[in-house]
Amino acid sequence: MHIVAVINQKGGVGKTTTTVNVGAALARLGKRVLLLDLDPQANLSLHLDRRPELEESTMTQLLVEDRPLAELVRPTMTPGLFVVAADTSLGGVEQVLANRIGRETILREALDAYPAEQRFDYVFIDCPPSLGVLSANALCAANEVLVPMQTEYFSLQGMAKLTEVIQLVKRRLNPAVEIGCVLPCMVDLRTRLTGEVLDNIAKYFGERLARTLIRNNVKLAEAPSFGATIFDHAPDSNGAADYWDFACEFLLRHGEKIDTGVLAAARTAASSTAASRAASSRSAEAPVVTAPRKAASGDREAPPPAPASAEGAAAAGED
Numbered sequence: 001m002h003i004v005a006v007i008n009q010k011g012g013v014g015k016t017t018t019t020v021n022v023g024a025a026l027a028r029l030g031k032r033v034l035l036l037d038l039d040p041q042a043n044l045s046l047h048l049d050r051r052p053e054l055e056e057s058t059m060t061q062l063l064v065e066d067r068p069l070a071e072l073v074r075p076t077m078t079p080g081l082f083v084v085a086a087d088t089s090l091g092g093v094e095q096v097l098a099n100r101i102g103r104e105t106i107l108r109e110a111l112d113a114y115p116a117e118q119r120f121d122y123v124f125i126d127c128p129p130s131l132g133v134l135s136a137n138a139l140c141a142a143n144e145v146l147v148p149m150q151t152e153y154f155s156l157q158g159m160a161k162l163t164e165v166i167q168l169v170k171r172r173l174n175p176a177v178e179i180g181c182v183l184p185c186m187v188d189l190r191t192r193l194t195g196e197v198l199d200n201i202a203k204y205f206g207e208r209l210a211r212t213l214i215r216n217n218v219k220l221a222e223a224p225s226f227g228a229t230i231f232d233h234a235p236d237s238n239g240a241a242d243y244w245d246f247a248c249e250f251l252l253r254h255g256e257k258i259d260t261g262v263l264a265a266a267r268t269a270a271s272s273t274a275a276s277r278a279a280s281s282r283s284a285e286a287p288v289v290t291a292p293r294k295a296a297s298g299d300r301e302a303p304p305p306a307p308a309s310a311e312g313a314a315a316a317g318e319d
């Protein structure tokens with residue numbers, strides 16, 4: 001199992017959105033994927049339509065009561081995509097574990113003990129916006145770190161701290177952990193600042209800066225209120241296109257080949273399922289959501305990797 005901690009101690013940078021949609025894209029491409037909600041805000045669980053207050057099996061049971069991981073894994077609406085949910089009780093876990101020896105390695109032990117015959121190809125851990133015991137558990141369990149980041153002036157601030165914590169964990173607890181990839185999220189290609197910040201991130205992270213950029217896209221912001229991934233909510237949006245691109249880049253970075261036939265079939269399946277669902281439920285009750293600013297511009301047929309600079313600004317913007 002390849003384990004990825006999705007982490008950035010800065011809040012609201014796209015960690016949960018990335019965890020849900022990269023996980024869903026990989027599952028739609030035939031991978032077996034597990035998402036772990038390690039954030040007491042439980043945004044990942046809500047995004048996947050698992051209401052935390054109704055869950056009896058959450059990350060708290062794993063971390064505090066030592067329940068085996070296999071008992072807590074639940075399916076999602078996306079075949080091949082599984083989740084262990086969180087609820088607000090996770091917020092008290094740091095205190096409960098404060099005096100427990102080996103508290104940083106509980107999650108790693110749980111993943112190590114997971115039955116071989118049910119193993120996942122990829123596990124993504126959605127971390128809270130802090131660097132406490134929960135994030136330490138993620139870093140101790142992970143093979144790599146995926147850092148979603150906004151292209152704002154202060155974005156690199158805080159990266160020094162995160163890098164330092166990762167190095168400390170690497171030295172003391174988990175020699176395997178590395179920063180695998182830094183993913184710019186909510187990118188507005190129309191501004192010059194975006195290009196400048198991307199240049200700075202590239203200087204700092206080099207090849208680890210993703211070639212894909214996740215553009216600012218209102219459909220990505222709407223999807224959680226429907227309890228749906230972007231591929232269920234708006235499969236023809238720029239948000240879906242960008243996460244397909246990043247899922248492909250992620251697979252390539254992990255030495256996997258992209259079967260273009262499988263990719264095309266997965267994208268077509270997402271579009272046609274959403275279209276038929278929309279047709280059959282036009283009169284159904286829908287949550288209140290922000291109206292898109294303009295109509296969807298349509299999907300790019302064979303999306304090239306997004307430019308890693310401010311060039312291509314004309315292609316920027318929301319759906």
Ligand SMILES: Nc1ncnc2c1ncn2[C@@H]1O[C@H](COP(=O)(O)OP(=O)(O)OP(=O)(O)O)[C@@H](O)[C@H]1O
Pocket residue numbers: 010011012013014015016017018039041043127128129185186187214215216217218220221222224
């Ligand atoms: N590319 C995007 N375009 C527009 N909105 C986005 C995009 N990505 C995420 N959002 C929205 O921005 C908000 C923050 O995103 P998200 O919850 O993924 O961040 P986070 O890093 O997990 O936050 P937290 O630190 O609180 O856990 C959410 O409302 C989400 O729907």
Ligand SMILES: [Mg+2]
Pocket residue numbers: 015016017039043044126127
């Ligand atoms: Mg989050």
